[in-house]
Amino acid sequence: MASQEEKQVQPFADIFNEDEAEKSFLLSKPTCLIILGKPGSGKKTLARKLAQIWKCIFVEALEVIQTNIHEETEYGLKCQELLFKGQSISEELVTEMILKKIESPEVAHFGYVLSGFPSLSEEYMTVSQQIEKIKNLKLKPDFLINIKCSDYDLCQRISGQRQHPDSGKVYQRNQWDPNVIEKHKKEK
Known part of the structure; x- marks a missing residue:
């Protein structure tokens, strides 16, 4: 009986330690989303807004290419070289850049919103191979948003x-x- 009386004395006491809760939150997996849909359906617009609201990293082919060119990374220099020659950037190179971005420490901390992958073009990889790549990511997506139009x-x-x-x-x-x-x- 004494133990029940002790429990009733502090019925609203927080049984969770604030430090433990904060540590648990900081060590938890960041939010990861993928936006799917037909070309022109608004995937990029939605992804950009979600990344802004959730404070995640926006990952999209054009964005990744521009970032690599601007920061003059190895991939950026390859892209510039191809573009100066009048050639297009291969889907293989774009996929490599997207996957490298998703595996970056920045994304591991903030999470990501991925748009435009898997690509409908099966020039480099089939859609099922691209989905398999997504399944094998270290940070698997928490949400898939499919825009129907x-x-x-x-x-x-x-x-x-x-x-x-x-x-x-x-x-x-x-x-x-x-x-x-x-x-x-x-x-x-």
């Missing part, structure tokens, strides 16, 4: 896009079409 909606979305010639930034119809912009202003 009908072909009609996808066609409407892509046909309404315009690209700025200097910056290369892509704008949706509601950002560049004066008629759509006016319509949205009137609705508000």
